[in-house]
Amino acid sequence: MPIPIRAILLILFGLFFCSPAFSGTKDDYFENMITLRVGSYLQQEFVEVISDFDGGIYLNIDNFLELTELSEYTTLSIDEGNITLLIAGSLFPNRQKRRITTELKKLNSIEIEGRLYIEKESLGELLPLKGVEWIEQKYTLKITPDFNLPLDNRISAETRKRKLEADKNHKEASSKTDLFLKADRRIIDLGMLKLRYDIDDIGDYFKPEETNGTLEIEYSSQLLYGDFYLRQNIYTSGELQDISLKYPYFLKDKTVTFGDNYIMGENILGYNSKIRGISVSKNNYSVQRSGRELTIRGQAPKNSTVEIYQNGKVVDYLSVEGNEYQFILTMRSQKDAFKIKIYDRNGVLIKDENINVMAGNNFFSQGEWDYNAFYGQNSGGENRAWDDRKFDISYGFTNNLSYSFDYYDTRNEDKLYRYIKHHAGYRFSTLAVPLLINISYYDSLEDPSKGYITELESEIFSQQLYYSYEQYSGLLAEDEGKDSYHEAEISGDYGRSDYFFRFSNENYQGSKEYIYTTGLSYNITRKISMDWDLEKTVTKDGDISANYTGDIGFNAGSGDFTYSLDAAYNAGRDPKWKYTGSLRKRLGQHSKFSYNVTVDYNKDALFSLGIGFEYKFSAFLKMDYDYDYDSDSDEMHQVGASYEHVLNLKKPFMPNSAKNSDNGYIEGAIFIDKNGNGEKDQDETPLADVGVSIGENKVKTNKDGLFYLSGVAPYRNNKLSYDYSGTMIDPTLRAANSQEIKLIPASGKKVGMGLVPLSLIMGSISLPAVDNKLRKKFFSYAEIIVEKSGLYYRSIKPEYDGFFVVQDLKPGKYTLQISYLGSETVTLEKDVLEVIVKSGETGGFYDGIDFKVIDIQPKKIEPVFEAAGNSDWTILFREDFQKG
Incomplete structure (x- = not known):
């Protein structure tokens, strides 16, 4: 490591300008200069010390106490061969005075012209120090005291003062942080209009008896300070498919919705989970869970691709036909994790969200509470009266005890559900092993239907234990298809592999079913995984029958590609193997095509083949081809096309790369901000050819320094980046390379990025x-x-x-x-x-x-020590100090 210039100057100064210490010992000692650092803040250059030729450095104790201002808080005395240092208690956290006495002969010290010099390593014998370090490369002696220097106290006080002022300003700014973005909202605004035309099968397009495609519009804008959204089928059905006016973050983290919304929360009730009315809630997906069977529904733009991940693997995907998606899945074990990814029609990821399949079982901190409310029409039922209601409230009584109450009053087709649900969860925090209990109770207000669900979770030696008991009566038993149900499971995770063993017992109308299941997952590589499941089912319904099934599957994923191979065996009345393979390439952001191939085969020579291909001619026009062959039926060909375009009604002649009607835009200018006011004045020079981007969405400024960037997602902290490599700027000009921008739907924002002279x-x-x-x-x-x-x-x-x-x-x-x-x-x-x-x-x-x-x-020093007996002091001798 090179020696710094300052250290070289110190050495030269000591060699050429320092005289011998005293004549009698000039061959052994010489004067020197070093840099001295004491505590967190004190540093002084060119401190005079005495050195010897063995590397020893001796500090004058009086000068040291004066430099550190300890002379005002200490008294130093030498008597009968002992050196005593009295230190004021104000320098110590416990405010206790200290007296340290050391035998002078045990110190490595020298005396020159009546002045006492102590070698650096011996300072710890006299002063309470944490450490002494000599930094050779910097020619610096670093001393860390085990008390507070007067300078440290003053700077700490000043730092606390500035921190309090900064915290106060931060709290004031935080209290003014507006997640609702009120300043950007309008009573009415023109917004964005999306036109979409779809042809399902071009072969049927010119047939007079067939419809000639489908024309839909989507419209997003600001209305009454809220986010208005409408989706209307113009041709062929003329149906109003979706309409809503939303006020996100209007009530803390809640969204107030007038119109269509999804009823949130995990539940076993079989009503449609979409409601048209008034709601106060947090998310826009719903989960219906019955045992290990899941139905996940949500909303996504038409022609977008939705993938569902289970334990990190793509288990299903679909292309959205309307604006909704639905997946029906089976949990392999209780520790399964689910995620939804949504890609727009051009392959751009627009949502990556974890799905909470255990909603309703959340724990709250003490005093924390939450609520949701829904009221309106059930759009999936025959009865369109405003008689569907769901309300829930949750509260944390302690950090380990949470309670929730739900009220359901819903109708699905001809079934009326009026239930109250109580749920309580408790965590035992004082047991040798963790234990969690969840209890749910459903009580119908219309009939004698009731439901009980008890769940216990624990962990022993890194193995997860789970037990559940369910009991239903009346209409709930019919809906669930069981009167009672037991399930016990043990599972473990070992990094690359995991396993589970499960036993379940189901009883319905006298028929009993016992299922024994085991499963193993193994990640062969980071991109290839294997699942293996075995199951035995025993049915008792007068007679006793048993069946065995097995399944082994391989999954792989890399970028836009996913692959799967699956072999399943069923030892039923007609034992058979079934083989399934699939290859899929998703439409990526930088590619123009996607395809998928699926093959099914079993021993009865039943064979099916599905091929899909999609090509994107531009950001607006796509065509797709689907081929289906089944050995039991005729083969089918279908060629479709879709065109869509988003028009900014406020700026209809500006190029618009938006894919969804809720996308916004950013326009602004980049210039030399001579006065640093953040605004472009007439006499300030614009900068051309500066790159402006959010991710892969990029534009450049024109000759007037202006840019227009469309296709910006709302309610995200979009990182707006600037690239100045295309223009020449003075080195004294400085500007941020990026800034965060958040937009409300279908709106724009003006920004000015000035390069400020420094x-x-x-x-x-x-x-x-x-x-x-x-x-x-x-x-x-x-x-x-x-x-x-x-x-x-x-x-x-x-x-x-x-x-x-x-x-x-x-x-x-x-x-x-x-x-x-x-x-x-x-x-x-x-x-x-x-x-x-x-x-x-x-x-x-x-x-x-x-x-x-x-x-x-100089400050007039007043004595800080008064005459007192030893009882007023914490007395430390050398031996005591060494013991700490």
């Missing part, structure tokens, strides 16, 4: 005629406080000769003042210096900003 201030601090020791101390204890427009801007330390530089200053009015943290009283010719940094296309240099100190008066 200037610097140079000056010095001059002192009156004072001794060299006080001069060094002054520059060690002084800092320069810089304020801009009356607010703290930054602080800097001057060099050891008084020179200072303040860099990166934007145009504005600045004040500089000296903050001296030493005990002396300092008088300046002028306490505050003002500098006006002028605007311009380049930064400037402001020199000659000098402080003049006209007087430095």
Whole structure:
């Protein structure tokens, strides 16, 4: 490691300008200069020490106490061969005074002309220190005290003061943080209109008896300060498919919706989970769970692709026909994790969301609460009266006990559901093993139907244990297809592999079914995994019958590609193997086509083949081809096409790359901000060919420095990045390389990115005629406080000769003042210096900003020790100190 220039200067200064210490020992010791660092803040250059030729460094104890200002808080005495140091209690956290006594002969010390010098390693025998370190490369002695230096206390107090002010400003700013983005909202706005035309089969397009495609519109805008959305079929059905007015974050983290929404929450009730009315809720998907059977529904743009992941693997996907998706899945084990990914029609990922299949079983901190409310029409039922209601409220009584209450009043086709649900969850935190209990109770208000669900979860030796018991009666038993149900499962996760064993017992109308299942998963590589399941089913319904099934599957994924191979065996009345294979390439952001191939075969020579291909001609026009062959039926061919375009009604002639009607846009200017006000003035120079992007969505500024970036997703912290490589700029100009932008749906925002010229201030601090020791101390204890427009801007330390530089200053009015943290009283010719940094296309240099100190008066030291017996002191001898 190269030796710093400052260290070289110290060495040369010691060699050429320092005289021998005293004549009698000049062959053994010599004067030297080092840098001394004590505590967190104190550092002084060119400290005079005594060195020997064995690397020893000796500090004058009186000078050390004076430099660190410990002389005001200590008393040093030498008597009968002992050296005693009394230290005031104000320097220690417990406020206890200290007395440290050490035998002088045990210290590695020397005496020169009546002055005591102590070798650096022996300082710990006299002072309570955490450590002493000699940094050879920097020629620096670092001393870490086990108490608070007076300077540390002063700086800590100043730091706390600034932190309190910063926290206060942060809280004020946080309280003003508007997630609702009220400032961007309008009573009415033109918004975005999306036109979409779909032809399912071009072969049927010209047949008179067939419909000639489907024309739909989507419209998003601001209405009554909310987010308005409409989806209408213009041709052929004319149906109003979706309409809503939403106020997100209007009630804390809740969205108030007037119109269509999905009823949230896990439940066993079989009503349609979409409602048209008024709702206050958090998410836009619903989960219906019965045992291990899941139905996940949600909303996505038409022609988008939705993937469902189970334990990190793609288990199903679909292309959205309307604006809804639905997946019906079976959980392999209770620890399964699910995720939804949604890609728009051009392969751009627009949503990546974890699905909570255990909703309703959440724990709350003590005093925390949550609620949701839904009221309106059930769009999936025959009865369109406004008689569907669902309300729930949850509360945390303690950190380990949570309770929720749900009320359902819904109708699905001809079935009326009026239930109340109680749920309580408790975590036992004092047991040797963790234990969690969830109890749910459903009670019908229309008939005697009731339902009980009890779940227990624990973990022993990293193995997860799960047990559940369910019991139903009346209509609930019919819907669930069981009167009672038991399930016990043990599972474990070992990184690349996991397993489970499960036993279940189902009883319905006298028929009993016992199922024994085991499963193993293994990640062969990071991209290839294997699942293996075996199951035995025993049915008792008068007669006893048994069946065995097995399944082994391989899954692989890489980028836009997914592969799967599956072999299943069923040892029923007609034992058979079934083989399934699939290959799929998803439409990627940088590709123009996608395809999928699926093959099914079993021993009865039943064979099916499905092929799909899709090609994107542009961001607006796509065509697809589907081929289906089944050995039991005729083969089918289908060629379809779709066209869609989003029009910005406020700026209809601007190019628009938006894919969805809720996408917004950002327009702005990039320029040289001469005055640093953040706005482009007429006399400020624009910058052309600057790249502006959000992810892969990129544009460049024109000759006037203007840009227009469309296709920006709402309610995201979009990172707007700038690339200046295409233009020449002065090195004194500075600008942020990125900023975060958040939009409300179907809206725009104007931004200005000015490259601000940065200037610097140079000056010095001059002192009156004072001794060299006080001069060094002054520059060690002084800092320069810089304020801009009356607010703290930054602080800097001057060099050891008084020179200072303040860099990166934007145009504005600045004040500089000296903050001296030493005990002396300092008088300046002028306490505050003002500098006006002028605007311009380049930064400037402001020199000659000098402080003049006209007087430095030492502080009158008052004794901090009063006569007292030893009982007033914490007395430490050398041996005691070594023991800590």
